[in-house]
Amino acid sequence: MGEKIKRTHHCGSLTLENTGDDVVLAGWVQTRRDLGGLIFVDLRDRSGMVQVVFSPEYNRQAFEKASEIRSEFVLAVKGRVFKRPEENVNPKIPTGEIEVFADELEILNTAKTPPFPIEDDIKVDESLRLKYRYLDLRRPSMLHNMTFRHKVNKAIRDFLDENGFIEIETPMLTRSTPEGARDFLVPSRLNPGTFYALPQSPQLFKQILMVAGIERYYQITRCFRDEDLRADRQPEFTQLDIEMSFVDVDDVISLNERLIKYVVERTTGRTVEIPFRRITYGEAMEIYGSDKPDTRFGLEMVDVTDIALKTEFKVFSEAARSGGKVKGINIKNSAGLFSRRQIDELVEKAKEFGAKGLAWISLSSEGIKSPIAKFFAREVMEELLERMGAQPGDFLVFVADSDPRLVVTSMGQLRLHLGRHLNLIDKNALNFLWVVEFPLLEWDEEEQRYVAMHHPFTSPMDEDLDLLEEDPGRVRAKAYDLVLNGTELGGGSIRIHRTELQERMFKVLGFTQERAWNNFGFLLRAFEYGTPPHGGIAYGLDRMIMLLLGLNSIRDCIAFPKTQNAACLMTEAPAQVEPRQLKELHIQVTI
RNA sequence: GGCCCAGUAGUUCAGUUGGUUUAGAACGCCAGCCUGUCACGCUGGAGGCCGAGGGUUCGAGUCCCUUCUGGGUCGCCA
Numbered sequence: 001m002g003e004k005i006k007r008t009h010h011c012g013s014l015t016l017e018n019t020g021d022d023v024v025l026a027g028w029v030q031t032r033r034d035l036g037g038l039i040f041v042d043l044r045d046r047s048g049m050v051q052v053v054f055s056p057e058y059n060r061q062a063f064e065k066a067s068e069i070r071s072e073f074v075l076a077v078k079g080r081v082f083k084r085p086e087e088n089v090n091p092k093i094p095t096g097e098i099e100v101f102a103d104e105l106e107i108l109n110t111a112k113t114p115p116f117p118i119e120d121d122i123k124v125d126e127s128l129r130l131k132y133r134y135l136d137l138r139r140p141s142m143l144h145n146m147t148f149r150h151k152v153n154k155a156i157r158d159f160l161d162e163n164g165f166i167e168i169e170t171p172m173l174t175r176s177t178p179e180g181a182r183d184f185l186v187p188s189r190l191n192p193g194t195f196y197a198l199p200q201s202p203q204l205f206k207q208i209l210m211v212a213g214i215e216r217y218y219q220i221t222r223c224f225r226d227e228d229l230r231a232d233r234q235p236e237f238t239q240l241d242i243e244m245s246f247v248d249v250d251d252v253i254s255l256n257e258r259l260i261k262y263v264v265e266r267t268t269g270r271t272v273e274i275p276f277r278r279i280t281y282g283e284a285m286e287i288y289g290s291d292k293p294d295t296r297f298g299l300e301m302v303d304v305t306d307i308a309l310k311t312e313f314k315v316f317s318e319a320a321r322s323g324g325k326v327k328g329i330n331i332k333n334s335a336g337l338f339s340r341r342q343i344d345e346l347v348e349k350a351k352e353f354g355a356k357g358l359a360w361i362s363l364s365s366e367g368i369k370s371p372i373a374k375f376f377a378r379e380v381m382e383e384l385l386e387r388m389g390a391q392p393g394d395f396l397v398f399v400a401d402s403d404p405r406l407v408v409t410s411m412g413q414l415r416l417h418l419g420r421h422l423n424l425i426d427k428n429a430l431n432f433l434w435v436v437e438f439p440l441l442e443w444d445e446e447e448q449r450y451v452a453m454h455h456p457f458t459s460p461m462d463e464d465l466d467l468l469e470e471d472p473g474r475v476r477a478k479a480y481d482l483v484l485n486g487t488e489l490g491g492g493s494i495r496i497h498r499t500e501l502q503e504r505m506f507k508v509l510g511f512t513q514e515r516a517w518n519n520f521g522f523l524l525r526a527f528e529y530g531t532p533p534h535g536g537i538a539y540g541l542d543r544m545i546m547l548l549l550g551l552n553s554i555r556d557c558i559a560f561p562k563t564q565n566a567a568c569l570m571t572e573a574p575a576q577v578e579p580r581q582l583k584e585l586h587i588q589v590t591i
Numbered sequence: 592g593g594c595c596c597a598g599u600a601g602u603u604c605a606g607u608u609g610g611u612u613u614a615g616a617a618c619g620c621c622a623g624c625c626u627g628u629c630a631c632g633c634u635g636g637a638g639g640c641c642g643a644g645g646g647u648u649c650g651a652g653u654c655c656c657u658u659c660u661g662g663g664u665c666g667c668c669a
Contacts, residue, residue: 031629033627033631036626037626038625039626040627040628040631055626057626071620087627088627114601114619115601123602123604125602201669225668228592228668451669455669563661563662564661565660
């Protein structure tokens with residue numbers, strides 16, 4: 001901007017109180033309305049928009065120059081603020097009561113016609129928005145998302161700073177470790193044939209920081225996982241990573257409740273009640289069929305396996321007898337909603353979700369309608385209806401299978417489908433929920449061994465320690481996930497801090513001592529030098545911001561996101577490199 | 592890796608069982624006119640390798656195959 005013309009005010013900040021002020025504005029041209037003898041320009045900067053008037057009577061020179069103006073030109077305008085006459089007030093914009101008469105115009109830059117309009121609620125293909133992301137980010141809603149994200153980051157830092165945490169950066173170039181997601185690898189030029197891995201999370205470093213006596217650490221940092229993308233998943237994403245020493249599960253949970261309350265109330269103005277509800281993993285699976293239940297609606301699952309044993313209906317009784325389960329959901333007051341055809345569709349859905357079938361009982365005004373009723377003795381049916389809390393008008397669905405896990409997971413998905421389909425979800429609710437007491441290990445069919453459900457450094461619960469060798473699958477962990485509206489926001493655990501327990505853990509995971517030291521030697525060595533009890537949590541920050549903003553995709557709160565093919569449409573990364581670069585790295589491309 | 596959806600002016604879309612001229616509309620863009628517009632208005636104009644390649648056919652935007660791109664989802668994501 002030239003010497004003589006320097007910004008004094010922001011477009012969106014002008015009000016009636018500025019009437020009569022001489023101002024200099026700078027910004028982009030939202031629209032130009034050329035009436036021939038009078039030109040209106042809506043000038044936009046980060047703060048908002050204001051109408052600038054170019055009139056030959058006010059300043060002929062500026063007026064004549066204004067005919068060159070086009071959309072998205074960058075202008076500096078010197079002028080005076082006037083109150084608009086009553087009939088010219090525009091109630092649709094915040095600055096609609098005033099306008100700026102221009103007496104000097106400087107065109108700081110011209111612009112090509114943008115490929116899509118710079119305004120909210122545009123219908124345009126997302127790939128075009130991503131290619132021209134700098135234009136997309138000019139749209140007020142995207143600017144708002146970026147600003148909100150900044151506020152969340154700031155609130156997090158304010159709270160954690162006040163609570164004695166220090167932010168420490170950990171390396172981006174680190175070593176690949178087994179288990180977990182696929183790593184992004186970076187070749188080392190100075191050490192031919194070796195590779196760094198980009199961190200999947202700062203997990204090991206933050207534990208070492210506890211050994212280092214930091215006591216309270218946090219970091220807002222990028223993490224990398226080379227897995228397929230989703231609406232809520234990018235290959236590079238941001239974590240809020242926290243670790244604390246001398247704490248147990250309750251300490252971590254209560255600090256994090258205060259953190260979440262602080263951040264959400266600060267950034268959204270909404271009220272958050274703490275403590276959050278807690279539910280064990282076992283309960284979550286039995287009642288909701290999910291380890292991240294959406295508790296904004298009911299449709300809770302009821303176990304009727306014992307009743308199923310008493311029926312003539314083979315699907316039920318045999319599932320029950322062979323170690324399986326039978327579970328039902330009572331969809332209250334909905335018998336009238338399910339026509340024969342809609343029932344068929346629901347059965348199809350259940351099959352999509354893995355169930356072998358779906359039994360149903362409709363309690364309409366004409367009495368019980370159900371293809372399975374004939375297999376039930378009167379008193380067994382009564383017991384079933386009572387267990388289900390069934391009233392006239394209710395519609396009951398049941399899934400039975402000899403595989404109990406299949407029953408709960410398929411029904412859990414069916415529950416979500418019904419919740420959405422029947423519009424039972426309160427879109428304004430913020431239902432925070434802790435899921436605790438996760439299994440420490442799960443059996444991996446492919447590898448024929450136990451693998452850590454969280455990670456190999458997660459501490460078992462004290463009362464389950466004795467089961468570690470004899471029945472590893474039953475050991476519960478000091479692990480917790482924070483769930484918001486059916487989405488996992490973050491998770492963490494109390495870690496193992498004693499060498500002998502860590503060695504038992506590796507043994508159960510099938511690691512020889514040699515392999516454990518090969519992969520995690522640096523951590524195990526650190527643990528030998530006085531490791532305090534410690535634990536922490538990590539949040540998916542993109543996801544948290546997406547949910548708080550009510551977005552459908554994390555791409556809308558990431559400035560430069562990747563597509564489903566993990567490409568950046570703006571920079572066209574990834575791309576081929578010069579043969580010389582590959583040679584320096586001793587890398588040969590074989591495709 | 593599997594399944595599903597979508598690719599036609601700059602943008603958003605329409606385009607009939609495959610068939611009539613030169614593939615349309617709206618918005619945007621360009622030009623002219625217009626002194627109170629704010630979705631400015633009026634008149635006129637430019638703008639298309641119908642994602643790409645192959646096939647079927649007398650004839651393909653339309654049917655078939657392959658492929659690319661974008662999106663959703665399952666697998667995957669300690």
